[in-house]
Structure formats: C-alpha cells, structure tokens
Amino acid sequence: MKNEIELLIGEYPLLNKIIKLEEVIWVNDNILPTSEALGKISLGMDDIMDASDRLDRFAPFIEAAFPETQASKGIIESPLKQLSNIKDGLVKYFNIEAAGDIFLKCDNALPISGSIKARGGIYEVLKHAEDLALEAGMLSIGDNYGILATEKFRDFYSNHHIAVGSTGNLGLSIGIMSAKLGFKVTVHMSSDAKEWKMNMLRSKGVEVIVYEDDYSKAVEEGRKLSEKDPSSYFVDDENSVNLFMGYSVAALRLKKQLKDMEISVDADNPLFVYLPCGVGGGPGGVAFGLKSLFGDNIHFFFAEPTHSPCMLIGMLTKTHDRYSVQDFGIDNKTIADGLAVGRASGFVGKTLENLVSGCCTITDEKMNELLALVKDYEDISLEPSALAGFAGILFSESAQYQAYLDKYNIKANKINHIVWATGGSMVPSDIAEKDYNKGKRLLADRKSL
Numbered sequence: 367m368k369n370e371i372e373l374l375i376g377e378y379p380l381l382n383k384i385i386k387l388e389e390v391i392w393v394n395d396n397i398l399p400t401s402e403a404l405g406k407i408s409l410g411m412d413d414i415m416d417a418s419d420r421l422d423r424f425a426p427f428i429e430a431a432f433p434e435t436q437a438s439k440g441i442i443e444s445p446l447k448q449l450s451n452i453k454d455g456l457v458k459y460f461n462i463e464a465a466g467d468i469f470l471k472c473d474n475a476l477p478i479s480g481s482i483k484a485r486g487g488i489y490e491v492l493k494h495a496e497d498l499a500l501e502a503g504m505l506s507i508g509d510n511y512g513i514l515a516t517e518k519f520r521d522f523y524s525n526h527h528i529a530v531g532s533t534g535n536l537g538l539s540i541g542i543m544s545a546k547l548g549f550k551v552t553v554h555m556s557s558d559a560k561e562w563k564m565n566m567l568r569s570k571g572v573e574v575i576v577y578e579d580d581y582s583k584a585v586e587e588g589r590k591l592s593e594k595d596p597s598s599y600f601v602d603d604e605n606s607v608n609l610f611m612g613y614s615v616a617a618l619r620l621k622k623q624l625k626d627m628e629i630s631v632d633a634d635n636p637l638f639v640y641l642p643c644g645v646g647g648g649p650g651g652v653a654f655g656l657k658s659l660f661g662d663n664i665h666f667f668f669a670e671p672t673h674s675p676c677m678l679i680g681m682l683t684k685t686h687d688r689y690s691v692q693d694f695g696i697d698n699k700t701i702a703d704g705l706a707v708g709r710a711s712g713f714v715g716k717t718l719e720n721l722v723s724g725c726c727t728i729t730d731e732k733m734n735e736l737l738a739l740v741k742d743y744e745d746i747s748l749e750p751s752a753l754a755g756f757a758g759i760l761f762s763e764s765a766q767y768q769a770y771l772d773k774y775n776i777k778a779n780k781i782n783h784i785v786w787a788t789g790g791s792m793v794p795s796d797i798a799e800k801d802y803n804k805g806k807r808l809l810a811d812r813k814s815l
Contacts, residue, residue, distance in 0.1 A: 403720035426512035466781035474790035481789030487539030489612025520548030531585030554588030558706035613651025640758030643668035646714035678725035687712030702751035728757035738805025748790035
C-alpha cells in the first residue's frame with residue numbers, strides 16, 4: 367500500500383498539497399460533452415421522472431403525516447434565494463470580487479429533516495414502503511397514498527426493519543420518515559455525528575448505535591447486522607441507486623424555480639453549482655439530474671473539507687473508492703459532520719467522472735467564518751458543512767478556475783452561481799449560537815491581519 371501511495375503522489379503532485387491539508391482546486395481534464403458522457407450511463411431521464419412521479423404519489427401521505435408540508439401539498443422542496451448582500455462580506459473579509467450573481471439553494475430549510483438528505487433518504491424509505499405494500503396487495507399505484515398514514519399500515523410496517531450508516535443528516539432523514547411510517551429503525555452512526563442529532567433520533571423511537579471509528583465502519587457494521595435479519599432493509603449510502611435518483615429530482619424542481627425567477631440557463635448564461643460532498647450520493651444525484659436537464663450549460667464542482675477530501679482524491683487519481691483519506695495520512699476529522707467521510711462512493715465517482723467540472727477543498731475555520739458571514743449579511747442560519755460550497759466562490763479568482771472559463775469561453779460576469787446549502791434549520795439554538803460566535807471571532811482575527 368505504501369508503495370502505491372508513493373507512486374500516486376509522484377504521478378499527481380497536487381496530492382502533496384492535499385496531504386498537507388492545504389485548500390486546493392482541481393479541474394477535471396477528463397470532461398466529455400454531456401450527451402456523450404450521459405450515453406455511457408445506464409440511468410437517464412426516464413429514471414428521474416419515475417422518481418419524481420413516486421414522490422408525487424406520496425405527497426398526500428407526507429401532507430397528512432407532516433403538517434409542516436401542508437402549504438406545499440406534501441412536496442418536500444426548498445427555496446432558491448439570491449444573496450443580495452454577501453458580496454460585500456466576501457470583499458471585506460476575503461478580498462474576493464465574485465463576478466456574476468450568487469444564489470443559495472436552501473436545502474437547510476427542507477421540511478421534515480432540514481437537510482439535503484431529506485431528498486434521497488426520504489425517497490428511498492418511501493420507495494421501499496411502496497414496494498412492500500404493493501407486494502402485499504395492500505396498495506395499488508392509483509390509490510390515494512394518504513392511506514399510508516393509518517394504523518393499518520403502521521402495523522404492517524412494524525414487522526419490517528430499516529437500517530442505515532450515517533454521520534448525521536442521512537440518519538435523520540431515514541430515521542424520521544421510517545419511524546413515522548411505523549418501521550423499526552436502526553441508525554449506525556460514526557463518532558463524528560453530532561450529539562443533538564443522535565438525541566433527536568432517539569426521541570423519535572429510533573435505535574442509535576455509535577461507533578468510535580468513522581463513517582465507513584458504521585456502514586460496514588450496519589450492513590453486517592442488517593444482512594442477518596431477513597426483515598431488514600439496509601440503505602447503502604455508498605452504492606444506492608434509489609438514493610441517487612431521489613436526489614436527482616431536485617433538478618426538476620430547480621428548473622421550475624429558475625424559470626419562475628426569469629433566470630436563463632444557456633451558453634451565454636451558464637450555471638455554476640457548488641455541492642458539499644461527503645460520500646457523494648447527495649451531490650452526485652443532484653449533479654446527475656442537473657446535467658440531464660441543462661447539459662453543457664451547467665458546470666458543477668464538489669466541495670469537501672481539507673480533512674476529508676475523499677472524492678477529490680478518488681477523482682484526481684481515477685482510483686475512486688480504492689483508497690481512503692487515511693491511506694494518505696489524512697485524519698478525516700472535521701466540524702462538517704455530514705462530510706466526514708474517508709472513502710468516496712465508487713458508484714458516484716465512476717458515474718460522474720466525465721461530467722464533474724472539478725473539486726475544491728475548504729478548511730474548518732473558513733466554514734465557520736462563512737457561517738457567521740451568511741448570518742450577518744443574509745440572516746440565514748446554516749450548519750458548518752452547509753458552507754462548504756462557498757469554496758467554489760472563494761476559488762473563482764484562482765488561475766485554475768480562470769483557465770477553466772477560458773477553455774469553455776465563459777464570461778465570468780455572465781455566470782449564475784448556486785451554492786447548495788445542505789443543512790442548518792434543525793440545529794439547536796445554543797449550538798447554532800456557539801458556531802456563530804466562533805465564526806465571528808475568526809472573522810475578527812482575519813480582519814485584523
């Protein structure tokens with residue numbers, strides 16, 4: 367293993383900076399025209415529409431089970447907000463001009479579980495629930511799915527078990543929805559997970575098992591235990607096509623929001639999307655959906671903590687899930703619990719290797735600083751991992767980013783930037799205040815330099 371790592375470092379010099387925990391941006395030199403790249407993938411628009419239709423079928427159940435979704439008629443979606451003031455803060459504290467308009471996709475405000483995981487995680491639980499009920503003859507596709515909110519179905523699902531390995535937010539989405547339907551639920555959590563997320567799950571009747579090791583160990587142990595139970599269904603964040611497709615539906619919703627806001631997406635007005643990345647399922651599914659809808663007019667970058675750059679290493683070296691960050695001497699310890707993943711999804715990496723524009727990293731300190739900045743300038747509260755996407759903005763004046771624009775004849779002032787916020791609305795107020803105050807102190811130190 368040591369010799370393999372040394373050979374990779376020799377072949378890919380950028381690894382030296384990554385190993386030193388420096389912030390970096392990597393631009394993919396293996397991009398293909400979207401139509402060609404999508405042609406190599408077994409999934410397509412039919413699969414995205416199938417997932418969207420399933421979520422529509424479940425809307426009556428979601429509306430009945432979760433009163434907070436009544437205004438949206440059971441549709442789980444978040445707003446797209448233009449950040450009108452943030453540029454002043456970026457100039458003041460980071461000396462970044464950031465040409466083009468900046469928007470925040472507020473998945474921090476998604477109902478039920480308050481993070482991007484409400485998309486894929488909830489979708490996979492609903493699909494499994496539908497499959498079980500259809501197989502048992504209790505449900506037909508044409509039924510009003512509001513009937514799933516009755517005791518008859520809760521009793522039925524109580525004989526079935528759902529399990530998942532998680533650093534936090536996926537566990538919340540799986541746990542909350544599964545428990546609401548009546549399933550027995552076990553969430554296997556890594557030591558990186560926040561205590562408040564564990565407590566929230568337990569309050570919903572979810573069994574939480576905590577491991578001293580990181581995310582990969584939680585998944586491994588959870589999978590082993592689930593395989594021993596014939597009634598158990600394991601949600602595999604590393605390889606799940608169902609999770610991936612649930613996330614992809616976000617693209618259909620975003621397309622409508624852009625149209626309603628009269629924001630064009632074309633060759634002259636490209637869309638740049640920056641997606642916080644852990645194992646890769648969430649950002650990968652969203653990116654796949656966006657590429658399927660917008661083609662070459664959309665460009666996406668994955669953003670990771672400097673301490674957990676698993677997707678960057680996998681994409682850069684084209685080895686995907688062969689190595690973990692620990693194999694390179696990186697500790698995988700970060701405040702961004704949802705992104706604290708040591709080994710990337712090989713499924714996502716291989717699926718998107720010809721579509722991703724690049725990857726970039728950001729320090730824990732900068733995520734804290736940006737958390738305070740967004741709160742002060744836009745009055746939006748986020749959790750630290752939700753700020754990772756701003757790495758794309760901070761690198762927008764780098765030589766590598768500018769070379770990318772030149773290669774594709776893109777004018778910086780015509781770009782619409784979307785930073786995808788992953789979570790934040792469910793963070794307890796005392797913890798949110800603590801994160802904010804830390805960010806303010808860091809900003810003050812930066813300003814005094």
